[in-house]
Amino acid sequence: MRKVPKVRGILRVLAIAAAIVLGLPISSRPGFTRFAEFPRFTRFSRFAEPTTRAVEDRAADPIVVARPSNLVTPPNPGNPVNLENPASPGQSEILANANLENPNLGNRVNPGNPVNPVNPPNPLGGLFAALRNAASTITALFEPRARSSASPQTAGTTVAATSERAIQPWDAAIEQMSNDGDLRLRRTTNDTFIAGRAHERFDQYYKGVPVYGGDISRQTDRGTTVSVFGTIYPNIDLDPKPRLSAEEVRVMVEQAHNVTIGPSRAPELVVLPDAGTYRLVYRVTVFSLDGATEYFIDASSGATVLERDALERQNAAAIARGLGVLGDDKKVSVASQSAGPYITWDLLRPPAIQTFDMNGDPNKTTNALSGVIALTTTDLASNPTTTWSDPVAVDAQAYSGLVYDFYFKRFGRQGLDGNNIRLVNIVHPASRATFNPSTSNLSYYINAFYAGGGVMVYGEGLPTGVLASTGPGGTFQSWNYLAGGLDVLAHELTHGVTDFTSNLIYQDESGALNEAFSDIMGTAVEFYYQPPGTGFLKADYLIGEDVITPGGLRSMSDPLSYGYPDNYSLRKFIGTNTDNGGVHTNSSIANHAYFLAIEGGTNRTSRLTVTGVGQANRAQIENVFYRAFTQMMMPSNATFHTARLMTIQAAVDLYGAGSGPWQAVTQAWTAVGVN
Amino acid sequence: MRPTFNFLILTFTFVVVLAFAAAAEAQARTAARQAPTWSSTIGVNAVVQTGRTESQSFSIEKNLEQAPITATLSLERAALFDISVGVTHARSRLGGSVSVSSLSRNFGGAVGAQIPHPFFFNTPRPVNGSVSGLLDTELVLHVAATYQVWRSDRFDLVGFAGPSMFTVRQDLVTGVTYTDTYPYDTATFASAPTARASATSLGFNLGTDLTWKLSRRVGVGAIVRYTHGSVTLSPSAGNNMSVEVGGLQLGGGLRLVY
Numbered sequence: 049m050r051k052v053p054k055v056r057g058i059l060r061v062l063a064i065a066a067a068i069v070l071g072l073p074i075s076s077r078p079g080f081t082r083f084a085e086f087p088r089f090t091r092f093s094r095f096a097e098p099t100t101r102a103v104e105d106r107a108a109d110p111i112v113v114a115r116p117s118n119l120v121t122p123p124n125p126g127n128p129v130n131l132e133n134p135a136s137p138g139q140s141e142i143l144a145n146a147n148l149e150n151p152n153l154g155n156r157v158n159p160g161n162p163v164n165p166v167n168p169p170n171p172l173g174g175l176f177a178a179l180r181n182a183a184s185t186i187t188a189l190f191e192p193r194a195r196s197s198a199s200p201q202t203a204g205t206t207v208a209a210t211s212e213r214a215i216q217p218w219d220a221a222i223e224q225m226s227n228d229g230d231l232r233l234r235r236t237t238n239d240t241f242i243a244g245r246a247h248e249r250f251d252q253y254y255k256g257v258p259v260y261g262g263d264i265s266r267q268t269d270r271g272t273t274v275s276v277f278g279t280i281y282p283n284i285d286l287d288p289k290p291r292l293s294a295e296e297v298r299v300m301v302e303q304a305h306n307v308t309i310g311p312s313r314a315p316e317l318v319v320l321p322d323a324g325t326y327r328l329v330y331r332v333t334v335f336s337l338d339g340a341t342e343y344f345i346d347a348s349s350g351a352t353v354l355e356r357d358a359l360e361r362q363n364a365a366a367i368a369r370g371l372g373v374l375g376d377d378k379k380v381s382v383a384s385q386s387a388g389p390y391i392t393w394d395l396l397r398p399p400a401i402q403t404f405d406m407n408g409d410p411n412k413t414t415n416a417l418s419g420v421i422a423l424t425t426t427d428l429a430s431n432p433t434t435t436w437s438d439p440v441a442v443d444a445q446a447y448s449g450l451v452y453d454f455y456f457k458r459f460g461r462q463g464l465d466g467n468n469i470r471l472v473n474i475v476h477p478a479s480r481a482t483f484n485p486s487t488s489n490l491s492y493y494i495n496a497f498y499a500g501g502g503v504m505v506y507g508e509g510l511p512t513g514v515l516a517s518t519g520p521g522g523t524f525q526s527w528n529y530l531a532g533g534l535d536v537l538a539h540e541l542t543h544g545v546t547d548f549t550s551n552l553i554y555q556d557e558s559g560a561l562n563e564a565f566s567d568i569m570g571t572a573v574e575f576y577y578q579p580p581g582t583g584f585l586k587a588d589y590l591i592g593e594d595v596i597t598p599g600g601l602r603s604m605s606d607p608l609s610y611g612y613p614d615n616y617s618l619r620k621f622i623g624t625n626t627d628n629g630g631v632h633t634n635s636s637i638a639n640h641a642y643f644l645a646i647e648g649g650t651n652r653t654s655r656l657t658v659t660g661v662g663q664a665n666r667a668q669i670e671n672v673f674y675r676a677f678t679q680m681m682m683p684s685n686a687t688f689h690t691a692r693l694m695t696i697q698a699a700v701d702l703y704g705a706g707s708g709p710w711q712a713v714t715q716a717w718t719a720v721g722v723n
Numbered sequence: 724m725r726p727t728f729n730f731l732i733l734t735f736t737f738v739v740v741l742a743f744a745a746a747a748e749a750q751a752r753t754a755a756r757q758a759p760t761w762s763s764t765i766g767v768n769a770v771v772q773t774g775r776t777e778s779q780s781f782s783i784e785k786n787l788e789q790a791p792i793t794a795t796l797s798l799e800r801a802a803l804f805d806i807s808v809g810v811t812h813a814r815s816r817l818g819g820s821v822s823v824s825s826l827s828r829n830f831g832g833a834v835g836a837q838i839p840h841p842f843f844f845n846t847p848r849p850v851n852g853s854v855s856g857l858l859d860t861e862l863v864l865h866v867a868a869t870y871q872v873w874r875s876d877r878f879d880l881v882g883f884a885g886p887s888m889f890t891v892r893q894d895l896v897t898g899v900t901y902t903d904t905y906p907y908d909t910a911t912f913a914s915a916p917t918a919r920a921s922a923t924s925l926g927f928n929l930g931t932d933l934t935w936k937l938s939r940r941v942g943v944g945a946i947v948r949y950t951h952g953s954v955t956l957s958p959s960a961g962n963n964m965s966v967e968v969g970g971l972q973l974g975g976g977l978r979l980v981y
Contacts, residue, residue: 379787379842396841398905434787449842453906 204279204321204685207264208693218276222250222264229253231264239679240460241671241702244270247679249549252280255288260318260331260344261553261685275697279685281319284326290317290347297330297345305341307334310419320344320353329353333500335417340491340499356555356628373439373532374584374594380436380446389430392445392473397452399468403445405429405438408479408508410492416474417499429475444473444506444531451538454573455545458667459674464502464544471541472503475531480511496530498543506531506540509595519599520610526597533595534577535570542569550682556622557687559631564638565677567591571604571642572670580663589643604643607636608652614640615653616688616721637720638691645669645709645716656719661712668709672698692717759813763981764820766807766932768946770974772826774800781962783898788839790847794896794915796832798859805946805974809869811881816871820883824863824972831855834915836899841907850901852912857894858919861968863950864888865928877936884929889952889968892921897959918958926952926969934978942978947971 209215225231231250239245245267252262264278292300294315302309309315315330328347333340344354381401383393394401404427406413415421429441436442448471455461462468478492491497494516496506507530510516515524530536543566546552552562574587581587584594593600599610607614616637621630644651646669648660661668675698676682682694695717699710717723779794807822834854837847867885874880894917903910930948937943950969957963 377844379840379844381841396905396907446842453842457906 204261204281206683206685206687206690207276207278207280208690209276210274210693210697215273215276218264219266219273222266222276225252226250229256234263235466237466237679239267241675241679242269245274245701250278254284254286254319254326257288257328258316258318259284259326260320260329262319262321263551263684265550265680265683267680274701275680277680277686277690277694278683281321281326284319286319286326286328288319288328290328290330292330292345292347292350294330297332297347297350300350301332301334301343301345305334308415308418308420309334310421312419315345317347318344322353327353335414335499340417340497356625373443373529376585378442378446380442381449382431382434382436382445385425389432390434390436391425391428391430392441393425393428394445394449397449399452399463399470401445401448401452401471401473403429403441403448403473403475405441405475406477408476408482410478410489413474413477413492413505414489417503417505423472438475440475440506440529440531443529444475444504444537447531447534447537448473448504448541450534450577451541451573454538454576458572458576458670459678461545461678464541465548469502469544469548471544472501473531474499474503474505475529476508477505478508480508483508483511483514494527496536496540498540498547500547502544504537504540504544506536518596518601520603523599525599528595528597530592530595533592535567535574536592536595537570538573539566539570539591542566545569545678549678550686551684552677552682552686553684554628554631556629556631557619557634558685559628560619560634561638561677561682561686561688561691563631563635564642565673567602567604567635567639568642568670568673572666575666589647602632602636602639604636604639605647605649606652607640610636612636613653614651614720618653618721637688637722641713641716641720641722642669642673643716644719645672645712648712651719651721654719654721656715658715658719659712660716661708665708668703669712671702672709672713675702688717688722692722762811762813764807764809764811764934765979765981766805766809766822766934766944766946766976768805768807768944768974768976770803770805770824770946770948770972772801772803772972773970774798775967775970777832777964777966779896779964781964786839786841788844788847790836790838790899792834792836792896792899794832794834794854796830796854796857796895798828798830801826801828801859803861803972803974805972805976807865809881809883811869811871816874818869818871818881819885820865820867820869822865822867824861824865826859826861826863828859829855830857830859832857834896834899834912836901836912838899838901838903838910848903848908848910850899850910850912852899852915854896854915854917857917859893860891862890863926863928863952863969865948865950867928872931879934879936879942881932881934882930883932885927887926887928887950887952887969888923889926889954890921890923891954891956891966891968892919893956893966894919895956895958895962895964897962920956920958922954922956922966924952924954926950928969930972934980936978936980940980942980943975944978945973945975947973 207218209218222231226233230253232253234249234251236246236248239247248266248268250264250266252259252264259281262279262281264276264280266276267274294317297315298309301307301315309332313333313335315332318329318331320327320329320331327344329344330347331342331344333342342356343352345351346353380392381394381396382390383395384390392403392405404416404423406416406427412421416423416427429438429445431437452463452471455463464471478488480493482488483493491507492505493507493510496504498504507527509527509529515526517524519525543562546562546565550562552558552565554562570591571587571589578585578587589604590600591602591604601610602612603610612633613619613636619630619634619637621627621633623629627633640651643649644658644660646660646663646666648658648662650657672695676691676694680694680698683690686694695713696710699707699713703709775798777796777798779796780791782789782791784790803824803826805822805824807820809818809820811818831854833851835849835851837849840846840848865885865887867883869881869883872880872882896915897918898916900913900916901910902913928948928950930946930950932944932946934942934944949971952968953965954968955963955965
């Protein structure tokens with residue numbers, strides 16, 4: 049019974065090994081490598097099959113990881129048509145126009161457009177009529193998605209009101225919906241850039257159950273609304289009482305996936321927009337040796353409606369260099385104990401910043417992330433003297449502090465949640481000594497990820513001699529300890545900021561924006577602390593270049609050279625499960641816009657030239673993006689078009705219309721094809 | 724202005740010496756007139772000594788780096804109390820004297836430091852402040868050979884020179900306290916802890932003393948003396964400071980001649 053698959057497996061390994069030796073692309077399985085792209089459960093076998101066994105056969109040769117051909121193929125710069133998603137750009141454009149100022153389509157979806165006789169300024173009547181119309185409009189505009197999984201991005205009504213005419217009915221609608229319990233104020237934050245301004249974040253509820261992806265952000269200026277952005281899901285009609293209890297679902301998931309779900313990860317009942325309709329589901333995140341997966345379980349049938357990779361990852365990897373990581377001497381804020389060694393517990397900064405050492409035990413890491421076990425001070429990285437011997441703990445502790453400092457000094461932000469939530473670093477989640485590409489959780493080696501709640505995990509990197517074909521053009525790269533990359537830590541911590549602000553859904557365009565914002569802030573942090581240049585410990589526009597060598601994972605200045613799209617017309621994987629709909633792949637579009645807005649230059653695909661604000665004024669662009677992505681609380685379902693509008697609005701807020709930053713941001717988005 | 728302790732001592736001593744002088748004068752008037760081979764003199768002086776400026780520089784460890792601290796201390800001119808006993812051989816005019824002087828003064832100064840940043844190397848934060856109420860006491864024993872340069876019925880002018888032994892007790896800065904808050908890019912001076920250090924060393928003195936004899940036994944005099952010594956004070960471990968003590972002294976007082 050088992051011999052056939054075994055023989056097939058051997059043949060497959062031999063074939064792939066031969067392909068590696070001959071330099072042929074391995075395209076039969078589309079998953080592995082760019083680590084955010086490997087989709088869940090099969091990714092590790094993909095990683096393992098063509099590599100380890102082939103290498104074992106080759107004795108002392110370094111282990112090489114083949115890069116799937118579908119990922120190494122760079123987009124054709126000269127071909128602006130995205131063959132994989134030919135209709136997508138137009139669709140998004142229409143959607144955006146429909147919900148903004150387009151007088152024709154907008155009449156059906158804009159609740160307050162006074163020229164629409166069907167939707168008079170009476171906000172509530174207009175609102176719900178608009179929402180009903182919006183759903184049908186959007187449904188009509190979009191072709192069915194190729195993937196079967198549900199996506200909240202398919203049915204919502206996008207709100208982007210910046211004019212008085214558009215704002216007024218939404219103000220009334222927010223008030224009415226709040227009174228009805230359909231909107232709940234999650235948080236109000238004061239604007240740290242502009243005195244008197246505040247930002248409110250409302251979550252949509254349906255009969256007491258949160259609507260996944262439904263939220264509204266409202267910017268006010270001394271009580272007067274300046275803008276409203278968000279997504280509202282209309283026409284929800286379902287029984288909010290689940291047939292299955294959260295406990296039943298927890299047991300089901302545990303049994304189905306052979307995991308343990310701790311009390312802190314209990315399933316949450318939500319309304320999930322699903323292809324124009326709605327489902328009452330439980331949302332639960334599971335950590336295991338395979339990684340982390342977010343499941344949406346039907347609250348009646350127990351069926352899995354949607355599952356996706358839950359790790360907001362940094363695509364990165366590294367090779368150890370021994371003590372000192374990059375050889376730089378740095379200070380670390382730790383704590384001394386009355387008895388016992390020093391521990392990595394930052395007591396100087398407002399939040400507690402702690403670095404836990406899992407000592408290479410992946411099971412412990414998984415149990416800790418799943419909430420099965422609680423970490424204590426004895427799990428903190430420790431040292432008998434103040435001269436620390438573990439460079440990984442040093443970098444994780446020091447860099448996370450520096451990132452906190454950056455957000456505080458640059459933006460006045462107090463931690464990930466704005467309220468100094470504890471920052472938890474987890475290092476040595478697995479051991480290089482026991483690395484096995486067939487069985488190891490690769491997320492604990494060649495990745496870093498934000499696990500929610502202020503917890504970051506930094507991968508161990510790959511053992512000496514193990515390379516991954518993750519570089520530009522499929523070149524092989526070494527992966528050092530990921531905690532050694534300042535931009536890596538800033539990237540992951542920024543996922544935490546996003547988590548507590550815009551909460552951009554980690555799928556498709558909103559997921560790409562989520563990733564882009566992390567890259568943008570990661571680079572901003574580099575330039576804040578390091579001198580510009582090339583090489584180690586220098587600020588540049590490469591992502592993870594200090595620990596993934598040579599070259600890092602992505603280039604913000606020239607995405608095409610790394611096989612990433614530099615233009616919206618080249619975006620990939622939208623609507624698919626690959627890379628959660630291209631969250632990493634398409635992040636380069638926004639990344640490149642950020643680069644162009646600062647440095648200026650010409651987009652290789654559109655040939656459009658941007659006049660940047662220049663290095664000396666880079667803080668202006670950082671402020672603009674930060675404001676748009678966090679303070680103005682970009683909606684969780686935001687598209688690139690929304691990001692364009694909000695960053696431009698942020699530039700207007702901060703520097704005025706017609707200002708240099710406004711011009712640079714506007715030109716940059718246009719150059720990357722986002723209009 | 725409140726009288727200093729030195730001033731009170733000086734006044735008290737002056738009164739006592741004046742009483743002794745009156746008694747001696749009375750005794751002298753009744754004694755037979757003889758030509759002495761040796762004469763002795765007791766002198767009590769109130770003296771003003773010039774001030775000095777001391778520059779203290781040391782460092783302490785803060786946040787894994789050395790924090791250099793400097794203090795510029797201003798020791799203003801001060802009054803000191805001096806009492807001396809001298810003998811002179813009449814024919815050769817040579818003689819010797821022993822005197823003790825005591826000085827006590829309060830002083831203060833400016834303190835500056837470069838406090839290392841807790842998160843970064845080579846990113847010091849300057850703090851500046853002042854310190855006051857420090858105490859300096861100097862007790863000096865002067866031993867001198869004397870020569871009577873000029874002598875008349877009314878005036879004696881004596882030159883002298885010799886070794887001096889200084890015993891110095893002085894407060895010095897031992898550190899800096901400061902306040903800083905996150906993000907710790909600046910720090911604010913709070914205070915400068917001090918400690919009292921003492922040391923003894925040998926120096927020298929030279930000068931001249933002019934006595935105007937109001938009678939055979941009693942006179943008044945003026946003294947000009949330059950004295951100098953160098954002591955090393957160590958208020959805290961590794962915090963050593965060489966202090967130049969003494970200075971130009973100018974004063975006057977009573978003389979009793981026997």
